[in-house]
Amino acid sequence: MGKKVKKKQKLKKRAGKKKKRTKKPYLVSKLFKVEGTAVKRLRKYCPVCGSGVFLAEHEDRWSCGRCGYTEWKKIKVKAKSK
Numbered sequence: 001m002g003k004k005v006k007k008k009q010k011l012k013k014r015a016g017k018k019k020k021r022t023k024k025p026y027l028v029s030k031l032f033k034v035e036g037t038a039v040k041r042l043r044k045y046c047p048v049c050g051s052g053v054f055l056a057e058h059e060d061r062w063s064c065g066r067c068g069y070t071e072w073k074k075i076k077v078k079a080k081s082k
């Protein structure tokens with residue numbers, strides 16, 4: 001696997017074009033909110049993967065992109081319960 005380095009150098013030379021970055025950088029600051037000295041977490045942690053792995057928030061559920069864990073939000077079930 002010693003040839004890999006050579007290949008990398010070749011790629012570096014070719015990369016003269018500037019690519020437009022359309023992807024926004026993942027903002028960690030979005031996940032936390034600092035209030036004075038306390039840090040508030042705005043996202044849920046995955047109970048399977050442990051703290052550090054956030055759950056992606058969806059309209060009706062939270063899901064973990066690592067293990068696939070899904071936690072459903074408590075939604076008012078559309079039923080005639082009057």
Ligand SMILES: [Zn+2]
Pocket residue numbers: 046047048049050053064065066067068069
């Ligand atoms: Zn997980």
